[in-house]
Amino acid sequence: MAPQTPPPSVNDPQGAGTSASETGAVPGVPGIPENRRTGTTGGGGNAGGGTLRKSGGSATTVQESAPGADTPPATRGRTSIADGVVEKIAGMAAREVPGVHTLGGGLARRLGAVRERVPGSRPDVAQGVKVEVGQRQTAIDVDIVVEYGVPIADVAAALRENVIAAVERMTALEVVEVNVSVIDVRLPDDEAEEETETRVR
Template sequence: MSENNNRALPKTTEEAKAAESVAVQERPNGPLHTEFGSTTIADTVVQKLAGIATREVPGVYAMGNAARRALNSLAERIPGSQTNVSGGVTIEKGERQTAIDVNVVVEYGAAIAEVAEEIRRSVITAVEHGTSLEVLEVNVNVSDVHLPEDDEETTERTDRLA
């Protein structure tokens, strides 16, 4: 009789459904986590996608704060150097979601609220399509407005140095 007590009893329908529910919850899900393996995405990938998407928005003159822009300007003068497309972008990223902050300079005359909204749309589209990460938020910090006179002053200084 003790042999019969050690055998497992068949599960009731309720027990089977509960076990199946737990199994479904334990399985990885989403396009980055499948039953065949996981995909990880580096922070720099998200930063670059967000940076490129932001630069494509009309009304965005430059990205980053003054120090970042000065450093990028110097780096661009070095032969063979590459443009830093992720400058002005910071992110917080988890396995399935990300939050993005962009720091921009807007051209004079552009409607800042409209430019910011277009940045959000562009960044969300690019990052979600490119990485399958869910973008929780895109915070836009407008650090300056580019005036047409700024270009004239820069040209005059360059002419004096030449």
């Protein structure tokens, strides 16, 4: 007769001879995989901040508290910040840096120029900016076009400082990184071509 496996005991909810590391379950909580615990991330560099996700029109909760007369009035309720808000703040801060001509790739800039010619429209300040947002952290990618002759490394460093300061001050989110991609250089001859194109439209 084949040997029978003894039933799980109180001290061994996983089953006799099976460890929590083998099943991936949370120690002491049968049936719940360890990688499904709240706050657990699949990658490094974001512990405690929740899994970063790409922006897609959703909002991030940066403050939440239980309602009640015992809590201070300023903390009663929830504060949510839309991902687009983070993108706009980063875009405005990046454009303030000397040496940055514009943001976004060639196609994005052309679409933005067409949009600006529509009566009543406004420039897309989030153009060239992408964000990933967690519960308490955010990561930002910025595509820029720099002016000819400027030290690119210094421009990128100043951009990071300005973007991080603006986003953290306005949203209270921790900026874990700002990745800067220099995709083009604006040459002196480009200004004359832009003026000619503007006159013929």
